[in-house]
Amino acid sequence: MRLKFRPVDASFYDLFSESAAHLVVGSQLLAEMLGDGGDRESIAQRMRDAEHAADETTHAIVKRVNSTFVTPFDREDIYALASALDDVMDMMDEAVDLVLLYGVTTLPAETSEQVEVLQRCADLTVEAMPSLATMSALDEYWIEINRLENAGDKSYRRILANLFNGDYKAMEVIKLKDIVESLEGAIDAFERVANILEQIAVKES
Amino acid sequence: MRLKFRPVDASFYDLFSESAAHLVVGSQLLAEMLGDGGDRESIAQRMRDAEHAADETTHAIVKRVNSTFVTPFDREDIYALASALDDVMDMMDEAVDLVLLYGVTTLPAETSEQVEVLQRCADLTVEAMPSLATMSALDEYWIEINRLENAGDKSYRRILANLFNGDYKAMEVIKLKDIVESLEGAIDAFERVANILEQIAVKES
Amino acid sequence: MRLKFRPVDASFYDLFSESAAHLVVGSQLLAEMLGDGGDRESIAQRMRDAEHAADETTHAIVKRVNSTFVTPFDREDIYALASALDDVMDMMDEAVDLVLLYGVTTLPAETSEQVEVLQRCADLTVEAMPSLATMSALDEYWIEINRLENAGDKSYRRILANLFNGDYKAMEVIKLKDIVESLEGAIDAFERVANILEQIAVKES
Numbered sequence: 001m002r003l004k005f006r007p008v009d010a011s012f013y014d015l016f017s018e019s020a021a022h023l024v025v026g027s028q029l030l031a032e033m034l035g036d037g038g039d040r041e042s043i044a045q046r047m048r049d050a051e052h053a054a055d056e057t058t059h060a061i062v063k064r065v066n067s068t069f070v071t072p073f074d075r076e077d078i079y080a081l082a083s084a085l086d087d088v089m090d091m092m093d094e095a096v097d098l099v100l101l102y103g104v105t106t107l108p109a110e111t112s113e114q115v116e117v118l119q120r121c122a123d124l125t126v127e128a129m130p131s132l133a134t135m136s137a138l139d140e141y142w143i144e145i146n147r148l149e150n151a152g153d154k155s156y157r158r159i160l161a162n163l164f165n166g167d168y169k170a171m172e173v174i175k176l177k178d179i180v181e182s183l184e185g186a187i188d189a190f191e192r193v194a195n196i197l198e199q200i201a202v203k204e205s
Numbered sequence: 206m207r208l209k210f211r212p213v214d215a216s217f218y219d220l221f222s223e224s225a226a227h228l229v230v231g232s233q234l235l236a237e238m239l240g241d242g243g244d245r246e247s248i249a250q251r252m253r254d255a256e257h258a259a260d261e262t263t264h265a266i267v268k269r270v271n272s273t274f275v276t277p278f279d280r281e282d283i284y285a286l287a288s289a290l291d292d293v294m295d296m297m298d299e300a301v302d303l304v305l306l307y308g309v310t311t312l313p314a315e316t317s318e319q320v321e322v323l324q325r326c327a328d329l330t331v332e333a334m335p336s337l338a339t340m341s342a343l344d345e346y347w348i349e350i351n352r353l354e355n356a357g358d359k360s361y362r363r364i365l366a367n368l369f370n371g372d373y374k375a376m377e378v379i380k381l382k383d384i385v386e387s388l389e390g391a392i393d394a395f396e397r398v399a400n401i402l403e404q405i406a407v408k409e410s
Numbered sequence: 411m412r413l414k415f416r417p418v419d420a421s422f423y424d425l426f427s428e429s430a431a432h433l434v435v436g437s438q439l440l441a442e443m444l445g446d447g448g449d450r451e452s453i454a455q456r457m458r459d460a461e462h463a464a465d466e467t468t469h470a471i472v473k474r475v476n477s478t479f480v481t482p483f484d485r486e487d488i489y490a491l492a493s494a495l496d497d498v499m500d501m502m503d504e505a506v507d508l509v510l511l512y513g514v515t516t517l518p519a520e521t522s523e524q525v526e527v528l529q530r531c532a533d534l535t536v537e538a539m540p541s542l543a544t545m546s547a548l549d550e551y552w553i554e555i556n557r558l559e560n561a562g563d564k565s566y567r568r569i570l571a572n573l574f575n576g577d578y579k580a581m582e583v584i585k586l587k588d589i590v591e592s593l594e595g596a597i598d599a600f601e602r603v604a605n606i607l608e609q610i611a612v613k614e615s
Contacts, residue, residue, distance in 0.1 A: 066612045076281075076486070101571050161306050170375035170580035174587070177379070202271045281486070366511050375580035382584070407476045 012072050013133045015061045019085045020126040022054035026092040027122040030183075031115050033096045034107055044100045051093040058086045072133075077200050084192045085125075091186035092118065095179055102175040108162060110155045114183040117152040121145060121190040128197065138201050145194040152187040156180060217277050218338045220266045224290040225331040227259040231297040232327040235388075236320050238301045239312055249305045256298040263291045277338075282405050289398045290330075296391035297323065300384055307380040313367060315360045319388040322357040326350060326395040333402065343406050350399040357392040361385060422482050423543045425471045429495045430536040432464035436502045437532040440593075441525050443506045444517055454510045461503040468496045482543075487610050494603045495535075501596035502528065505589055512585040518572060520565045524593040527562040531555060531600040538607065548611050555604040562597040566590060 029047045032038045061082040065075055099107070128141040159180050163173050234252045237243045266287040270280055304312070333346040364385050368378050439457045442448045471492040475485055509517070538551040569590050573583050 062609065063612060066609060097567075101567055102574050103571075157302075157306060161308075164307050164376070164380065170379065171574070171583065173376065173379055174580065174583055175574065199267065199271060202268065362507075362511060366513075369512050369581070369585065375584065378581065378584055404472065404476060407473060 012061070012064065012078065013129070015057060015064070016081065016085070016132060017126065017129040019054065019057045019061070019082065020122070020129045022050055022057060023085065023088050023092070023122040024119075024126050025050045026054070026089050027115070027119040030092050030096060031119060033099055034111055034115055040100055044096055047093055047096040051089055054086060054089040058082050073200050073204055077196065077203070081193065081196045081200070084189060084196055087189040088122075088186050088193065091182050091189055095182035095186065098175070098179050098182060102178070104175055104179065107179065108159045108176065110159045110162075111180060111183060113155040114152055114159075114180065114187065117148045117155070118183065118186055118190070121148055121187065124148075125190060125193060128194075132197070132200070135201050135204050138197055142194050142198050145191055149187055149191040152184065156184040156187075217266070217269065217283065218334070220262060220269070221286065221290070221337060222331065222334040224259065224262045224266070224287065225327070225334045227255055227262060228290065228293050228297070228327040229324075229331055230255045231259070231294055232320070232324040235297050235301060236324060238304055239316055239320055245305055249301050252298055252301040256294055259291060259294040263287050278405050278409055282401065282408070286398065286401045286405070289394060289401055292394040293327075293391050293398065296387050296394055300387035300391065303380075303384050303387060307383070309380055309384065312384065313364045313381065315364045315367075316385060316388060318360040319357055319364075319385065319392065322353045322360070322392055323388065323395070326353055326392065329353075330395060330398060333399075337402070337405070340406050340409050343402055347399050347403050350396055354392055354396040357389065361389040361392075422471070422474065422488065423539070425467060425474070426491065426495070426542060427536065427539040429464065429467045429471070429492065430532070430539045432460055432467060433495065433498050433502070433532040434529075434536050435460045436464070436499055437525070437529040440502050440506060441529060443509055444521055444525055450510055454506055457503055457506040461499055464496060464499040468492050483610050483614055487606065487613070491603065491606045491610070494599060494606055497599040498532075498596050498603065501592050501599055505592035505596065508585075508589050508592060512588070514585055514589065517589065518569045518586065520569045520572075521590060521593060523565040524562055524569075524590065524597065527558045527565070527597055528593065528600070531558055531597065534558075535600060535603060538604075542607070542610070545611050545614050548607055552604050552608050555601055559597055559601040562594065566594040566597075 026047065029043055029050060033040060033043045033047070061078065065071060065078045065082075071078060098104075124141055124144055128138060131137050131141070160177070163176055163180075168176070231252065234248055234255060238245060238248045238252070266283065270276060270283045276283060303309075329346055329349055333343060336342050336346070365382070368381055368385075373381070436457065439453055439460060443450060443453045443457070471488065475481060475488045481488060508514075534551055534554055538548060541547050541551070570587070573586055573590075578586070
């Protein structure tokens with residue numbers, strides 16, 4: 001019965017952990033960027049470096065899935081998970097990039113709530129990755145990510161409503177809306193990661 | 206020849222019908238929201254409830270596809286169809302949400318054309334779902350959805366052009382553009398549903 | 411060993427070449443639209459025709475993949491490639507459409523850089539398609555598309571920054587941002603095409 005004891009390429013798990021670890025770095029840089037007093041040019045450069053490193057990890061996963069005969073779970077789930085993790089990074093990178101590009105100096109206070117949600121999501125995701133190998137303990141992770149996503153959504157909607165309450169000029173609204181939408185997009189992407197992990201766990205259990 | 210008379214899990218069809226039925230409710234709430242005299246807070250709450258119910262149906266489809274050995278048609282088509290139906294709901298929910306969030310009281314007249322298209326699409330889609338089991342009579346449905354999508358696109362483009370004709374301030378344009386884009390997105394999502402159904406019919410015929 | 415000498419449906423390659431050829435036409439129309447002195451209504455009409463022709467090619471690919479028993483490479487890769495090529499066309503069509511719809515007469519100078527990138531990408535992609543059959547010589551193509559995408563991204567970011575430097579009114583920013591985002595979206599879609607081709611080459615080699 002070779003099906004039962006098939007050899008699997010364990011290093012997929014390491015690559016996914018590496019991918020999640022990039023998101024912890026990214027969310028920290030985001031917090032620095034939105035905080036006071038940092039050198040924004042330098043933070044944005046470090047974010048670009050983190051985004052390139054994340055790209056390379058994604059690329060390594062895709063190369064391996066294409067050249068490996070037996071994968072620890074379905075190929076399409078590996079692609080989906082790698083690509084969802086990559087989406088989180090892209091959205092965080094975009095947020096940092098737009099802050100610099102648009103020359104925004106003050107952000108609505110609630111954006112710090114969005115960034116806190118992102119930092120918590122990154123921490124939980126990096127902790128959840130080793131569970132991929134054993135398919136254990138993913139329930140709590142999944143519930144907590146969903147709770148965080150809801151909290152993030154509330155912040156996002158409050159910011160949007162405030163942007164239109166008359167305090168901001170149209171030009172500011174255009175800029176800030178893009179930035180908070182990137183942050184919200186990164187949170188949504190974390191939820192997609194959690195949903196894919198749940199789906200893999202259901203299939204494999 | 207068990208291949209020919211394979212047992213299939215018929216309740217997939219019921220779940221897809223349920224999913225389409227949520228879209229009929231959603232499109233009606235959208236019509237109420239954009240009409241006059243409704244209690245917008247209460248309509249938005251009912252829309253959120255409808256969106257949650259739709260989420261649960263999608264979740265039930267995904268759980269079943271992951272835990273069922275034989276599916277009535279390809280797994281990836283089941284995912285694609287469930288997710289396209291879910292996209293329609295998300296876009297309609299977003300439209301209702303933005304009307305409330307942005308505090309918009311008057312919408313361009315042509316948005317009612319978009320909503321009529323959405324209501325027709327929802328009715329046609331719920332009627333088409335039982336044909337999934339027999340793969341019959343999908344041609345007319347597909348042609349009619351495409352005709353409606355074209356009509357919706359014309360309305361959308363007319364609204365966009367009008368938004369920039371000088372009658373609106375930039376701040377209003379930002380708000381209204383988001384709302385009509387959500388409506389157009391919901392119509393496009395209905396077309397995607399029709400395309401996936403056509404693809405399934407071609408494969409299975 | 412029938413696996414080695416399996417009969418393949420060679421015309422998939424022809425259809426992909428046809429699909430890429432539509433993009434050359436599209437990028438030329440885009441250049442005309444953004445240049446001076448053309449009849450914009452007529453250019454936009456020819457773009458719509460090109461977009462319909464591209465749709466028909468995509469449809470032909472999907473029909474064939476669904477009705478063919480043996481495909482030259484994985485079904486999901488055929489779908490992904492067809493759909494990525496189609497995305498390029500949709501984004502170029504959207505850009506032309508918005509120029510007309512928004513009544514924009516002058517575009518930021520750097521948009522011509524974006525269009526040059528698109529024309530080069532279209533030429534390279536149509537040249538790369540015959541390599542699908544032999545899986546040769548894709549490396550140079552892939553590297554050059556990535557170089558072009560980087561150049562396009564730099565132009566895009568310079569335009570965005572300029573839009574907010576105080577020379578433009580909010581209303582103009584809303585219009586121009588949509589147009590340059592469509593152009594950037596088309597360039598990104600070309601990069602996705604290149605990534606899918608690379609992935610197919612890795613799998614098949």
